[in-house]
Every structure is written in C-alpha cells, then in structure tokens.
Amino acid sequence: MEKILFETRQLSKRFCRDPKLALRYTIQDISWEFRRKSAGENFLRQGEFWSVYDVNLQLKAGEVLGLIGANGAGKSTLINLIMGILRPTVGEVIWHTNQVVMMDNQSGLNAVQTGRENIYNKLSMYGVSEQKIKKNIHEVIDYSGIQTFIDAPVGTYSVGMRLRLAFSIYTQLQPDVFIIDEALGGGDIRFQQKFQTYLRDYIKQGGAILLVSHEMFQIQSLCHRVVLLNQGQVLDTGKPDEIIHAYNELMEIEENSSSPVPLTIETEQSSESTNENLIPKEKFSSVEIEQVQVIALDGEEITPGSKVQFRIICNSQIDNCPILIGCSLGQGELFPMAIMSGKHGENYYQLKRGRNEFCFLVHQLPLLPGKYQIRVTIVENSSYDIIGRKGYEQTPYSFEVKGFNNIGLNFARADKCLFHIPVECD
Structure with a gap:
C-alpha cells in the first residue's frame, strides 16, 4: 500500500471583506481558541465568505498531484493552510512526514543577502551540515548558471535568476514532499526543462509533489492526478486530460465574451x-x-x-x-x-x-x-x-x-x- 504523506479533512477557511468586522471577528476567534473548542464554526457571519470550503485531499509517495483553477479560486489559501501558514476555520491537515520543501514564485530567498549567503542559510535551515554545504557550494553555484552574480545581493537579481538559484539549492535536498506554487512558470525555457527533469528523477525515487500551475503543459506532463478548484471548493478530480478539459470549459463560460476565441x-x-x-x-x-x-x-x-x-x-x-x-x-x-x-x-x-x-x-x-x-x-x-x-x-x-x-x-x-x-x- 502506498504511503500517505499528508491529507486534509473538511479543510475550510473563511475571511471577512469588511476590515472593521474582521477585527471584531478576530477577537471572537481568539476567544474561541481559549475555550479549547474541538472544532471550528461551520457558518458565515456578516461580510464573510469561504475562501476554501470542505476540501478533502490525499498525497501519496511517488505521486504528483496538480492543483488548477482560475485566479481567486482559493489555490494559494489552500497551500497556506496545508503549510500551516494559515489556521483553518474548520477541518485539519494531517502530516505523516516532516520532510517538506516549498517553492513559490518569490523563491523564498532573502533579498538583502548575497546569493552565496542564501545558499548557506537555506541549506542550514533544512538541516544540511556546514561541512556538506562547503563541499557542495561550488556545485550549487555552477548548476545555477549565475556565477558572475553569486556575491551580489539577491534583490538585484531578475525573477528568473532568483528561481534558478532557488532551484539549484533545492536540488541538494531530498524531501518527502515538494510543494511548488507557480514556480515553474518563471525563468527561461531551459530552466523550466531542467527543473522538470530533476523533478522526474525525484518522483522515481519516491518523492511526491503538489504542483500549482497555470501552465497546462506542465500539469499534463508531470501530474498523475489533478484537482480543479473553483470558488474555494473542489469541482472535480481525475486524470490530467479530463480535468484540463473541464478547466477549459469553465474558463470559456467565465471569460469575457469580447476576447476572441482561438x-x-x-x-x-x-x-x-x-x-x-x-x-x-x-x-x-x-x-x-x-x-x-x-x-x-x-x-x-x-x-x-x-x-x-x-x-x-x-x-x-x-x-x-x-x-x-x-x-x-x-x-x-x-x-x-x-x-x-x-x-x-x-x-x-x-x-x-x-x-x-x-x-x-x-x-x-x-x-x-x-x-x-x-x-x-x-x-x-x-x-x-x-x-x-x-x-x-x-x-x-x-x-x-x-x-x-x-x-x-x-x-x-x-x-x-x-x-x-x-x-x-x-
């Protein structure tokens, strides 16, 4: 039986559009936490909406799970809930591993530090010893292809350069789960192809990926299953071809009719x-x-x-x-x-x-x-x-x-x- 690495159960998160009401609700929610209630409140108050509602997912070892949907569908909120950045209103995320790496389109690097300093800090944060970092740092720099700029502040890098450096750092790690949020769309085509090759080898070795992307070629190329998210809820789950077709049909319905259809x-x-x-x-x-x-x-x-x-x-x-x-x-x-x-x-x-x-x-x-x-x-x-x-x-x-x-x-x-x-x- 394939090992389940994480799962979500009835995962839901509500937000409030009105700042004044949001402050009041935050105080109420803190009080709710102090009362040690076992479950959240499964209803909406005035001015609130469900950003994510009743999402049930599983990710298994050796699997690539794609997550697609229009802008505002709730993908980023769901990722933040899974990673523990946000606390769910209802439901829970159950992790069966603590070996997790997340890469988003901001690359997670410190803009003030140099590229070399970011390599040390990132790898140290993930538990790589200083001796091993010193041994492999030249390999990381060469792999990134930005040797000339490695001692410049990362804030001076282009988006593509940041992603290439982040990608090179993550190739030194072997986590159980790789969460990629819109990070494969940046950089040039050579970078994208190189990263996808690395990810395929990583999957063969038993790694698992949760991939969020608007690039349908990447979704179709890498994913075993795809989840279509719409207005915070799972609209459909299945094979890449079927879900991409459902996504395209959904976009045709929602897009402005003044845009020409190819x-x-x-x-x-x-x-x-x-x-x-x-x-x-x-x-x-x-x-x-x-x-x-x-x-x-x-x-x-x-x-x-x-x-x-x-x-x-x-x-x-x-x-x-x-x-x-x-x-x-x-x-x-x-x-x-x-x-x-x-x-x-x-x-x-x-x-x-x-x-x-x-x-x-x-x-x-x-x-x-x-x-x-x-x-x-x-x-x-x-x-x-x-x-x-x-x-x-x-x-x-x-x-x-x-x-x-x-x-x-x-x-x-x-x-x-x-x-x-x-x-x-x-």
Whole structure:
C-alpha cells in the first residue's frame, strides 16, 4: 500500500471583506481558541465568505498531484493552510512526514543577502551540515548558471535568476514532499526543462509533489492526478486530460465574451511511424527548427480560402522520437488567434536524427487579407516535454494573405473582422 504523506479533512477557511468586522471577528476567534473548542464554526457571519470550503485531499509517495483553477479560486489559501501558514476555520491537515520543501514564485530567498549567503542559510535551515554545504557550494553555484552574480545581493537579481538559484539549492535536498506554487512558470525555457527533469528523477525515487500551475503543459506532463478548484471548493478530480478539459470549459463560460476565441484548423499530415523512443535527459533544444514555409498549392499567392501547405524543416539530435507539432497564428498583439495541432496520441509524427521535414495541409485557409506571424512548438508525444520551438524568444515567421475583389471580404476587412465565413443562400 502506498504511503500517505499528508491529507486534509473538511479543510475550510473563511475571511471577512469588511476590515472593521474582521477585527471584531478576530477577537471572537481568539476567544474561541481559549475555550479549547474541538472544532471550528461551520457558518458565515456578516461580510464573510469561504475562501476554501470542505476540501478533502490525499498525497501519496511517488505521486504528483496538480492543483488548477482560475485566479481567486482559493489555490494559494489552500497551500497556506496545508503549510500551516494559515489556521483553518474548520477541518485539519494531517502530516505523516516532516520532510517538506516549498517553492513559490518569490523563491523564498532573502533579498538583502548575497546569493552565496542564501545558499548557506537555506541549506542550514533544512538541516544540511556546514561541512556538506562547503563541499557542495561550488556545485550549487555552477548548476545555477549565475556565477558572475553569486556575491551580489539577491534583490538585484531578475525573477528568473532568483528561481534558478532557488532551484539549484533545492536540488541538494531530498524531501518527502515538494510543494511548488507557480514556480515553474518563471525563468527561461531551459530552466523550466531542467527543473522538470530533476523533478522526474525525484518522483522515481519516491518523492511526491503538489504542483500549482497555470501552465497546462506542465500539469499534463508531470501530474498523475489533478484537482480543479473553483470558488474555494473542489469541482472535480481525475486524470490530467479530463480535468484540463473541464478547466477549459469553465474558463470559456467565465471569460469575457469580447476576447476572441482561438480557431482550431483541421489539418492533414503525413509522416513515418516507429515504436522506438530514445530521448536524452536534456530535451529542450534537441530539435532546431531551421525554416517554416507557407506555400500556396492552388496559385502563386496565398489568398483567403487558398489551399496551403505549412512546411516545417528542422534538424534533430535525437532519433526515433514520437512527436506532435503545434503552430500558432497571430497578427500583431492578437496572438494566438488560430491554432493548428499536428498528430498526437497513437497517431504521431516520427522524428529521426538529422534533417526532418513535416507538412500540414489546410484545404481552405480561413484568413482575411493581411500579414500574419507563425510560431512553432515541437513536443515529445508521451511526456509533452517541449524539445524545440521557434518564434517565441525570436521574431516569429511571417507570411501574407493577399486580397482579391470580393465584396464579402472587403466588408469583413473594413469592419476589422478576424475571419470571413462564406454562406450559401437559399
């Protein structure tokens, strides 16, 4: 039977929006504590609301539990309750280990101290001996990649540099539970990939992770189970694919209708298949995307409704790797306004070592005349790790859709529409 590392039972926390009432309620709650009541008060007073209500969770050894939800859903409050930073109104958190490390987007470092001083203090706080710190400090510094700035105050670091230093410090620890609150979204893509590789090794060794993130690739890549939190309550729990789908549906309902909804373009692809999969640990940048072409197949120029081929040419350092390819189309600040996703699941592209060429076929391009940009991401099929991308840190590839004499398109363009939908009149 898998060991349970922590569990929450009917965990609830209420807050008050009115500062004057909040002060009065705080005094009442302190009095309640002195009376040694065994349970909290499971009701709301005037001006109060439940930030977290009746949450029951378990985290087992070797498991990654994801926690997702919109801003204000109660994720940070729940983490603070689990870590003992906040005291629950009702319910309890039961820990079966005291080997716990938490990493948030503030990295937990002292801004006044230097990077070197933070290494000593953090590792000492987690019980690492001074002798071992002295022995391993150069390894920590080299791993962080910020050797030049290690003796500068951490307050002068960028967010990415702080996270890289914190990550390097935590690699020296082997806690039973790692709680990560929005810390994988900072830093560059190399940092994110490096940290995820470390976390996978950590999970294989029996570690457990509670991961809070808005990055769905990370949730899908790392998590075994996912919890969807909404208005402080657990809305659903299950496999990553199912819960991410439920989360997206929830966001569609709640988001402002004035925001454009990305268009999914049906594509046809062609590539060879094989079952082998040999991928190095450092996956990111294993594939260099050299060129992206958009080619009109029914004329010299791309026009609205054209049959076009999207061709991606890349050079790979890895062999026999199943992948999927995603392309995002945008225009100026409107990005992405359309998404094309290649093969996935059992129907995938096969990457070989050396030069590769992959093609998408779009029978009728549903874009109005104008200039467009395209970004490309190549993802390992089973783990969803990003192994190559182009157009994010660099300038996106661009192409132009030419216009022609069509009154419907002219109306659509004059009204600054995104798409023109042709109709057949009865």
